[in-house]
Amino acid sequence: MQELFWFLPEWPPLLGDLVVFGALLVAGLLGGELVNRWLGLPRITGYVLSGVAFGPHALGLVQAPMLDDTRVVVDLALGLIMFELGSRLDAEWLSRNRWLFLAALAESLGAFFAIYGGLLWFGYPPLLAGCAAAVGTATSPAVVSLVAYELRASGQITERMLLFTAVNCAVAFVALMLLLPLVHLEHRADWRSALLHPMYLLFGAALLGFFACQLMLVIARWLGKREDRQFVLLMAFIVLVVGIARSVEVTVVVALLTLGVLARNLDTDHVLLPLRFGYAGQALFVILFVITGASLDFGLLAPASAVAAAFIVLRFLGKAAAILAFGGISGLRPGGAGLLSLSLLPMSGLAVIMVWDTAVLYPSFGMELAAVVLSAVTILELFGPLATQIALKLAGEASAESTKPPA
């Protein structure tokens, strides 16, 4: 019999990564629809919950090594989002409204110092507190972009939410890179490489983004203003820059953020069309959130719940205080400061990879950092999207017909 059926695979067949990816995508999609239809929650929350269900802490269908393999997808999805976010950072707006840039900067610093101070009070060493605060400075770019997209949100709060997120992500990376030499020194690295390494990570990424942008603009000019061709061009460059950044080991998201910011601001002849990633992007983002969900470690939550709660509350208060202080003067409508602060609550995959990247260098320090930061991320992963959704709806910027699929 066996000779006859030589063509059949072994049983059970060995399921490759592709099968797991496909299954995660289906599960995420269904989870997202379920929570949205039954509970009115953002779909993202459903993607994350599906990830949790599949992850090592529940069904165990996705194990940690698999999670490492998925890093390329995470980088790609985050890269896409950072590019889009970067392209919202409009230097012309900031020059017309200088208070706005100060407000965004204050928002970042407010979050940083609130968290830093809180963690010191809890007795954490300054360096660890600083790194955790740097990670906490960033709002999840993926969550805010996707919630805005899902609600077809448009208006001042939405615009500012995206702008502030772009700025606080940049500040978070710069802060982390400023702290990295200290981490290196504490682990007795040579002081020269302690200084050079962060500079390489940051400036290498920025240079990569710069050259890629120049080349992309040249090609775009030659292609002309055809949406279909420019879409492929953008996707190609995003994949390319993510790939190169990974190969030469510079910070992927910084490279893509740079590419996005420069694509907006160096394109003085406007050769690039305004593009959206639409359905293609959606599929990537579902996987991103399922994987983020699967990588959540609820084991960290119990021992650190008090710290996590303090982390979240102080982070919110730091952001809110700065936004309140600068809101009116930067042209925010009365009552807008609270909504904007609420919308900036999410933390997600970006925080996870910032911790991962540190953990790769110094595993034990990375573990300590993870214990502080990731418990807060776990909580915000579940409630952050909802906060953003509520803020945008209360701001009256969500489309009434948000059930209609976004264009």
Added chain:
Amino acid sequence: MSEAQFKVSTPASVGVELELQLVRAHDWDLAHAAGDLLSRLEKRKVAGAVKPEITQSMIELNTGVHARWAELRDELQATRTAVVEEAGVLNLRVCGGGSHPFHDWSDRRIFPTERFKQVLERYGYLAKQFTVFGQHVHIGCASGDDAIHLAHMLTRYVPHFIALSAASPYYQDEDTTFQSSRLTAVSAFPLAGHIPFVKDWAEFLEYFERMKSYGIVESMKDFYWDIRPKPEYGTVEIRVFDTPLSVERAALLTAYAQALAAHHLHDRSRQPARAIYLVNSHNRFEACRYGLRGTLVDPFTGGKKKIGDDILETMAAVRLRAAGLVSTEALDALAADVRSGATDADWLRSRMGPKGSLADVVRAAAERWAGRL
């Protein structure tokens, strides 16, 4: 005061309403930001008024009443500057033009006032499709009878107004091939069209009361006519202009309408005739489709003429009247554009060019509105 009572105003004084587009700087689509912009403008002293319109993507500038077009232009320029500055703080751009080239009408959000909600309730998708942008010119009249006379006589020039202001060649992502596609959107409303051929104010009121008793209209606001009397202002309102691409052109158009009105208020050698309405829809279509290059039928002589030529002849005929209103300079400027064939619609098309995109068209329109292009 009853709605039917005609408030007397200075003959041939003018005032303007301009409906403007608010667009986002990152993708040049329409923004949803009228509320935020208006609340900023409230804190700033601007002449006239800036008001919400039916969707969150538009605002309306109202000027005061002026006897001279140059004063009107100065006021519009000052208001324009204020609006552009405040919009810049919110990363919005403002532009003229009769339509947004590529917005998705299903994405429009109605500005939340009772009247606008009722309009949405009544007209459904038409209300959102009505996201088009016009210039309304009010002309003062000494009596209701004058207003009716003027409404009829000015209808003769509707193709002029359309051709001179045409600035909506693109609609829903398409080059419509029209010079003004905006009026097609207006035509879909059941109460669009023109005023019935009534001989005086008393007869007009009779018509209005009858329509009211049928329950077809509640107020004069429900008539979306090309030209309608506006008794509470004591004016005749011309509504067929596309919002032009600059305030300067808006003022020039007003000067032309003012000269025509002054001429017909004063010189009664020609009287309203049914023939005006016989040729009206043909002439109107020609103007929307071909602009200055279209052909119109003169209701009084029955002759056929190029709309551009007819405008130049008319301008020559009212030149003395314009001199009295200190607006020959304005008429000359318009005439120069007619001779060279320059219209806002063609300007927009030139921005698209063989290599452009509709986003480029909107960006250029915003630059032009801001006075930078």
